[in-house]
Amino acid sequence: IFKFLGAISVDLGQDRIKPYLPTILTPLYRELNSNYADQDPTLKNLSQEIIELLKKLVGLEAFSLAFSSVQKQANQKRAMRKKRRALQTVANPDIAARRKLKRHKNKAETRKRKIESLRPMYKAKRHRSNALKDLAMVE
Numbered sequence: 413i414f415k416f417l418g419a420i421s422v423d424l425g426q427d428r429i430k431p432y433l434p435t436i437l438t439p440l441y442r443e444l445n446s447n448y449a450d451q452d453p454t455l456k457n458l459s460q461e462i463i464e465l466l467k468k469l470v471g472l473e474a475f476s477l478a479f480s481s482v483q484k485q486a487n488q489k490r491a492m493r494k495k496r497r498a499l500q501t502v503a504n505p506d507i508a509a510r511r512k513l514k515r516h517k518n519k520a521e522t523r524k525r526k527i528e529s530l531r532p533m534y535k536a537k538r539h540r541s542n543a544l545k546d547l548a549m550v551e
Contacts (some may be wrong), residue, residue: 414440414455418462426470433470433478434485437463441482 417436421429429436443459467475501508527534 414443414458414462418465421462421466421469429466430470430474430478433466433474434482436466437478437482438485441479441486445486 417440421432421436424432440459440463443455444463463479470478
């Protein structure tokens with residue numbers, strides 16, 4: 413898709429690409445700012461190359477305006493999701509409690525895995541998974 417976006421932008425030319433610049437930059441920006449552990453470095457390099465191509469094609473000023481608008485929109489979405497999550501904790505405490513229990517359980521499992529990798533002779537006690545019991549709310 414990134415190659416397609418680059419080809420379309422070169423094909424349209426400087427004047428006709430400007431209205432579509434924020435739409436093209438959105439997935440490129442998302443790929444550049446993602447911090448997933450299993451992220452593909454070739455995608456990141458490709459998005460950087462296409463951004464450089466767009467910068468040369470439309471000029472630095474127009475590119476900067478479009479890129480800043482995409483950045484601002486992404487930050488607003490992130491803040492909105494954070495606010496919605498905080499409001500959900502107040503509105504639905506049972507869902508929030510379930511999420512918190514799951515997070516603590518995952519954290520304990522991660523800690524046990526880490527200890528086992530550092531000290532191979534040590535075997536941590538593992539929580540036996542009973543699906544129905546795990547879903548029950550703890551009061």
